[in-house]
Amino acid sequence: GQQLNQSPQSMFIQEGEDVSMNCTSSSIFNTWLWYKQDPGEGPVLLIALYKAGELTSNGRLTAQFGITRKDSFLNISASIPSDVGIYFCAGQLFHDKIIFGKGTRLHILP
Amino acid sequence: EADIYQTPRYLVIGTGKKITLECSQTMGHDKMYWYQQDPGMELHLIHYSYGVNSTEKGDLSSESTVSRIRTEHFPLTLESARPSHTSQYLCASRAEISYNEQFFGPGTRLTVL
Numbered sequence: 001g002q003q004l005n006q007s008p009q010s011m012f013i014q015e016g017e018d019v020s021m022n023c024t025s026s027s028i029f030n031t032w033l034w035y036k037q038d039p040g041e042g043p044v045l046l047i048a049l050y051k052a053g054e055l056t057s058n059g060r061l062t063a064q065f066g067i068t069r070k071d072s073f074l075n076i077s078a079s080i081p082s083d084v085g086i087y088f089c090a091g092q093l094f095h096d097k098i099i100f101g102k103g104t105r106l107h108i109l110p
Numbered sequence: 111e112a113d114i115y116q117t118p119r120y121l122v123i124g125t126g127k128k129i130t131l132e133c134s135q136t137m138g139h140d141k142m143y144w145y146q147q148d149p150g151m152e153l154h155l156i157h158y159s160y161g162v163n164s165t166e167k168g169d170l171s172s173e174s175t176v177s178r179i180r181t182e183h184f185p186l187t188l189e190s191a192r193p194s195h196t197s198q199y200l201c202a203s204r205a206e207i208s209y210n211e212q213f214f215g216p217g218t219r220l221t222v223l
Contacts, residue, residue: 033211033212035214039149039150040198040217040219041216041217042116042200042202042214042215042216042217043153043200043214044214045211045212045213048211086150088153090212097143097155097158098204098212100152100153101152102151102152103151103152105150
C-alpha cells in the first residue's frame with residue numbers, strides 16, 4: 001500500500017532556530033495535510049494543501065505541496081517552546097483514506 | 111475548531127473487563143475513524159466507517175469492535191481488556207467531500223492492569 005516517508009524522525013534544536021521537515025511518497029496525492037500533536041492530546045490540523053506547487057503560510061509555519069505531487073515540506077521559523085510536539089504529514093488521493101507519516105518529534109533544548 | 115468529543119479521557123481498568131470508548135461529532139461527517147497510538151509513536155488505523163451501518167477494519171489488526179448506528183456516534187468496544195490493549199485511542203472524522211480535512215478528538219488514554 002501507499003507509504004509516506006517522513007524525516008527527520010526527531011529534531012533537537014535551540015529556541016529561535018528555524019525548523020524544516022519533509023514527507024515523500026512513491027505515489028501521488030491530491031491533498032497534503034500537516035498536523036501537530038501535543039503530549040496526551042489528539043493531532044490538530046496546521047495546514048492543508050490542495051494544489052501542486054502550492055505554498056501556504058500560517059503564522060510562523062510555511063508548507064509546500066511538491067510540484068511532482070509526491071512530496072511536501074513544513075518549515076517553522078524562529079521556534080518557541082510551545083512548538084514542541086510531534087508533527088505528522090498526511091496525504092490523500094481523492095476519496096481514499098488519509099495516509100499518515102510516522103511523525104517528526106521536535107525537541108527544544110533549554 | 112473541530113467538534114469531536116471522546117470520553118472518557120483517561121481510563122484505568124483491570125484485565126478481563128468490558129469497556130466502551132465513546133466518540134461523537136457534531137459536524138455531520140459521514141466518515142469516522144479509530145486510531146491506536148502508543149506514546150510518542152505513529153498512528154495506526156484500526157477501524158473506519160463511511161456512514162451509518164458501515165464499518166471496516168483498518169490496517170492494524172485489533173481485537174476491538176465498532177458500531178455506527180447514528181451518524182454522529184462511533185463507539186469502540188473491547189469485550190475483554192488485556193494489558194496489551196494499553197494505548198491511546200484517537201477518534202477522527204471527515205466529510206464526504208473529497209478535498210476535506212480530517213479532524214481528531216482529544217483521545218482516550220487506556221491503561222489495563
